[in-house]
Amino acid sequence: MNYIDYVSMPWHKKAVYKVKQFLKNLPHNCGNICKIAGKKISSGIFFAGKEIKTYFTVFIKGDIRTKLSYFIMGSGCILRGQIVKGFAFLALQSFYIVYMISFGWGWIKLLPTLGIAVKKEYWDEENQIFRYIQGDNSMLILLFSVLTIVITFAMLTVYIMNIKVSYHNQLDAAQGKKIPHIHTDIKTLFSKKLHFVFLSLPVLGIIMFTILPLIFMVLIAFTNYDKSHQPPGSLFTWVGFDNFRNILGGDKVLASSLSGIFGWTVIWAIFATFTNYILGILLALLINKKGIKLKKMWRTFFVVTIAIPQFVTLLLMAQLLANSGPINIILGYLGLPAVPFLTDVTMARIMVIVVNIWVGVPYTVLITTGILMNIPKDMYESARIDGAGPIKTFTKITLPYMLFVTTPYLITQFVGNMNNFNVIYLLTGGGPLSLDYYQAGKTDLLVTWLYKLTVNQQDYNLASTIGIIIFAIQAVLSLVIYNSTGSVRKEGKFQ
Numbered sequence: 001m002n003y004i005d006y007v008s009m010p011w012h013k014k015a016v017y018k019v020k021q022f023l024k025n026l027p028h029n030c031g032n033i034c035k036i037a038g039k040k041i042s043s044g045i046f047f048a049g050k051e052i053k054t055y056f057t058v059f060i061k062g063d064i065r066t067k068l069s070y071f072i073m074g075s076g077c078i079l080r081g082q083i084v085k086g087f088a089f090l091a092l093q094s095f096y097i098v099y100m101i102s103f104g105w106g107w108i109k110l111l112p113t114l115g116i117a118v119k120k121e122y123w124d125e126e127n128q129i130f131r132y133i134q135g136d137n138s139m140l141i142l143l144f145s146v147l148t149i150v151i152t153f154a155m156l157t158v159y160i161m162n163i164k165v166s167y168h169n170q171l172d173a174a175q176g177k178k179i180p181h182i183h184t185d186i187k188t189l190f191s192k193k194l195h196f197v198f199l200s201l202p203v204l205g206i207i208m209f210t211i212l213p214l215i216f217m218v219l220i221a222f223t224n225y226d227k228s229h230q231p232p233g234s235l236f237t238w239v240g241f242d243n244f245r246n247i248l249g250g251d252k253v254l255a256s257s258l259s260g261i262f263g264w265t266v267i268w269a270i271f272a273t274f275t276n277y278i279l280g281i282l283l284a285l286l287i288n289k290k291g292i293k294l295k296k297m298w299r300t301f302f303v304v305t306i307a308i309p310q311f312v313t314l315l316l317m318a319q320l321l322a323n324s325g326p327i328n329i330i331l332g333y334l335g336l337p338a339v340p341f342l343t344d345v346t347m348a349r350i351m352v353i354v355v356n357i358w359v360g361v362p363y364t365v366l367i368t369t370g371i372l373m374n375i376p377k378d379m380y381e382s383a384r385i386d387g388a389g390p391i392k393t394f395t396k397i398t399l400p401y402m403l404f405v406t407t408p409y410l411i412t413q414f415v416g417n418m419n420n421f422n423v424i425y426l427l428t429g430g431g432p433l434s435l436d437y438y439q440a441g442k443t444d445l446l447v448t449w450l451y452k453l454t455v456n457q458q459d460y461n462l463a464s465t466i467g468i469i470i471f472a473i474q475a476v477l478s479l480v481i482y483n484s485t486g487s488v489r490k491e492g493k494f495q
Contacts, residue, residue: 058167069166076166084182089162096155104148111145114138115235137232221464243465257437265445272356272417280364302362314426317355345442356423415474419447446470
């Protein structure tokens with residue numbers, strides 16, 4: 001289709017055309033993502049191969065001091081006068097050896113089995129009481145093994161750094177250059193490498209409080225850690241991909257639960273995202289319209305709505321919409337039948353979307369107000385001269401401009417709504433319950449289902465599996481949608 005035909009189409013046909021184009025290009029976009037991922041993996045393998053080659057090359061070319069640093073970290077620095085740096089490397093190596101002998105290796109060797117010794121009970125004849133022999137703890141084995149592996153990788157990085165520093169010192173000495181001392185290193189660190197100083201603590205925090213828990217959670221998905229295998233009373237073991245097979249089709253109840261909840265999660269995310277977005281833009285346009293008085297007052301009303309904690313609003317709405325809540329009581333006084341706002345499946349799903357509009361539209365109003373003010377006025381003036389009315393102006397100028405600027409925000413909102421725990425859990429609790437689903441209700445999202453499996457049922461293996469599936473779906477959707485938008489293809493300009 002050429003540009004003139006596309007421009008002359010009505011807005012609803014444009015929307016259908018864009019959806020068709022998106023679906024048509026979906027395999028191509030997925031292929032591009034796989035190609036990018038393949039390039040990243042291949043570049044990582046190439047980098048690893050290059051580092052291995054450098055490792056052996058440096059050993060061959062290195063002098064006795066450099067070769068000694070392969071076995072005793074920091075020796076190459078100490079023998080060339082870098083005392084502080086050399087002893088720092090040596091201290092790290094000593095710490096790692098002591099750690100592995102006294103703590104790390106004891107956990108690593110149990111990782112393949114996640115424990116053998118089971119907690120035992122026996123009768124103490126002398127004291128006439130039951131005593132317990134403490135067995136292995138599978139959770140601690142997995143946790144401390146992951147910690148040891150991460151420390152080992154960090155130590156490997158420091159080990160390679162130690163060799164490179166020693167070899168660079170050898171090259172500097174061969175060229176007659178002065179080998180930098182600790183004062184020079186500190187001066188360089190706080191001038192040219194200041195970013196390392198500021199980023200070191202945040203990176204360490206991310207590794208400790210984000211990377212380690214993520215690795216632990218992913219590994220849980222390959223075990224049978226559930227309410228029947230709770231350490232330290234009992235052990236859990238590796239089960240491979242059994243959890244994924246069960247939830248993706250091996251177990252009919254789990255498979256139907258996943259498909260049903262995932263379908264509703266997508267429907268909810270679409271409605272929750274775009275109703276707030278469109279209505280927020282329209283409300284912002286209405287407030288900013290010429291002739292509307294007391295604009296600051298109207299904006300303040302919405303700011304006050306945001307100022308009230310969301311959980312307070314949601315709990316209040318849950319009480320108002322309950323079967324015996326104030327709204328149904330008033331309907332009873334009027335002689336009207338009670339409305340099952342939160343107990344009927346269809347009505348409950350409609351109500352969570354409506355309440356989400358109430359709590360979400362003010363955010364969109366505040367975000368879009370500034371963007372609307374930056375749309376060039378001459379575009380609107382040209383449209384009015386050409387005879388365009390309010391609807392055509394909105395569909396031809398305002399909405400395309402807003403979509404171009406706020407596409408990343410929309411994707412973030414879409415992903416956030418797929419994980420919108422508060423609105424669903426505080427309003428309906430995931431209900432109404434259904435025998436069709438395993439430990440879930442008809443308004444449950446994947447994230448609230450995951451919460452119930454974890455907190456209520458202790459099915460940590462299933463919850464971890466669902467978490468991985470959620471991440472995979474959201475990552476692929478975000479990448480495909482984002483790379484299909486004009487914000488990426490026409491970055492820096494709006495047409």
